[in-house]
Amino acid sequence: MADYSYIKAKNIKQAMELLEQPNSIVSAGGSVLLLMIKEGAFPNGGQFVDITGLPELRGITFEDGKLRIGALVTVRELLNSPLVAEYLPALFDACSVFADPLTRNTATIGGNFAVSSPSADCVIPLIAIGAQLELLSKAGKRIIACEELFCGPGQNTLKKGELISAVIAPFALSSAFCKQGLRKAMAISVATAAASLSLDCEGIITSCRLALGSVAPVPLRIYATEKLLVGKNINDDLLPVLRDSVKQQIKPIDDCRSTAEYRLELAPVLLSRAVVLAGKRYFN
Amino acid sequence: MRGKTLVTFNLNGCEVSLPVKAEESLLNALRRHGCTDLKCGCEAGSCGSCALLLDGLAVKSCIIPAASVNGKQIWTAAALCEYDTLAKSLAESFIDCGAVQCGFCTPGMIIASYAYIKDGGKADRQAIRRALSGNLCRCTGYKKIVDAVEKVAGSFFC
Known part of the structure; x- marks a missing residue:
């Protein structure tokens, strides 16, 4: 039987040393760790390194004109933050439909990335916003774009000993997120879409970033559709413009929540809704 | 007590120390201790029947590692x-x-x-x-x- 042990890191230096050990497993909010163990994610056991005592990983602050969100910030804290509601509305949208109120009390933003599911609700808007991840290790700090973290369902590019310490997000006032689930609460998404736009005064899209969830092995940024939308007017019906392009870039699967066929139709619709909502926010 | 961690916390107003396994859920540890007002439903964080107050916030105890509640304040429904x-x-x-x-x-x-x-x-x-x-x-x-x-x-x- 697999053997597990538990240790709470006293400071960041000790955490970095503990995470270097081959059998270390990061423990933070604790909303998925026990479930992963039940599913056999760590068959050889390991040592839980509890990082919740590290103040460096907490808090939402301004830093160089961006928002720095500590990895231990919970979904509840994001929802209660006036900074998130004002400057990152797409992330706020995602947090308000994230699991249920009880889970939001423990689930952390860092954990949502670390699990690396293609359906992670907080991840999709942050990719669209153009946010970055700060990764800490004994060797130092490195910064990557959010979308660079993922390489497969449940798989990421974190190196051994590396810890997600913060999300760094630029302001994205005209951004939005739309989710389709099988029910309104505790729903892993059938598909999600997020958009972040820049517009000129006549409503012409001058630049945009788009991301989709649950339609590919990883949370997906759809570059080709971004290029297609530049120069289009936000007040026109954009669904016919982006439909074929979206369909060509996604690789949805059949699973217990939906079919690939349905997701192919759903993703462009959700995306066009997110674009429209983001556009409305630009003029408000 | 190989493989077990001793956690000390405040349960319904009383200090409690329990030896727990690293992978044990808070729900399981507390039910072992006699808190049967915490119900064991889905054990997957979906149904909410194991909810308790952890430092004042409502959480699902079936997915929280018992080892992580050292020094915290817990209230369960019956005592509350x-x-x-x-x-x-x-x-x-x-x-x-x-x-x-x-x-x-x-x-x-x-x-x-x-x-x-x-x-x-x-x-x-x-x-x-x-x-x-x-x-x-x-x-x-x-x-x-x-x-x-x-x-x-x-x-x-x-």
Whole structure:
């Protein structure tokens, strides 16, 4: 039987040393760790390194004109933050439909990335916003774009000993997120879409970033559709413009929540809704 | 005690020390200790029947590692209803409104509705439904539960 042990890191230096050990497993909010163990994610056991005592990983602050969100910030804290509601509305949208109120009390933003599911609700808007991840290790700090973290369902590019310490997000006032689930609460998404736009005064899209969830092995940024939308007017019906392009870039699967066929139709619709909502926010 | 961690926390107003396995859930550890008002439903964080207050926040104890609660304050529904006026009002309201059938979901429902009202939640049926959206009841169809919470939320000022 697999053997597990538990240790709470006293400071960041000790955490970095503990995470270097081959059998270390990061423990933070604790909303998925026990479930992963039940599913056999760590068959050889390991040592839980509890990082919740590290103040460096907490808090939402301004830093160089961006928002720095500590990895231990919970979904509840994001929802209660006036900074998130004002400057990152797409992330706020995602947090308000994230699991249920009880889970939001423990689930952390860092954990949502670390699990690396293609359906992670907080991840999709942050990719669209153009946010970055700060990764800490004994060797130092490195910064990557959010979308660079993922390489497969449940798989990421974190190196051994590396810890997600913060999300760094630029302001994205005209951004939005739309989710389709099988029910309104505790729903892993059938598909999600997020958009972040820049517009000129006549409503012409001058630049945009788009991301989709649950339609590919990883949370997906759809570059080709971004290029297609530049120069289009936000007040026109954009669904016919982006439909074929979206369909060509996604690789949805059949699973217990939906079919690939349905997701192919759903993703462009959700995306066009997110674009429209983001556009409305630009003029408000 | 190889492979076990000793955790010390405040349970319903009393200091408690329990040896727990690293992979043991808080639900399991507390039920072993006698807190059978925490119900073991899905054990996957989906149904809310194991809800408790951890440092004042409603959480699902089946997915929280017991080892991680060192130094924290925990209240479970039964004790809370004994000592806290708001929780007591909720329990009475659940009875008055017929919001209890089999009763399995009730402790979790009390915890989630307690947290809702403590957070400043109002007697708004839609908002109450959202607040209880992580707690499943297979008997009542939720109407009477929402009635019970609405009645207390409308008359209680925190």
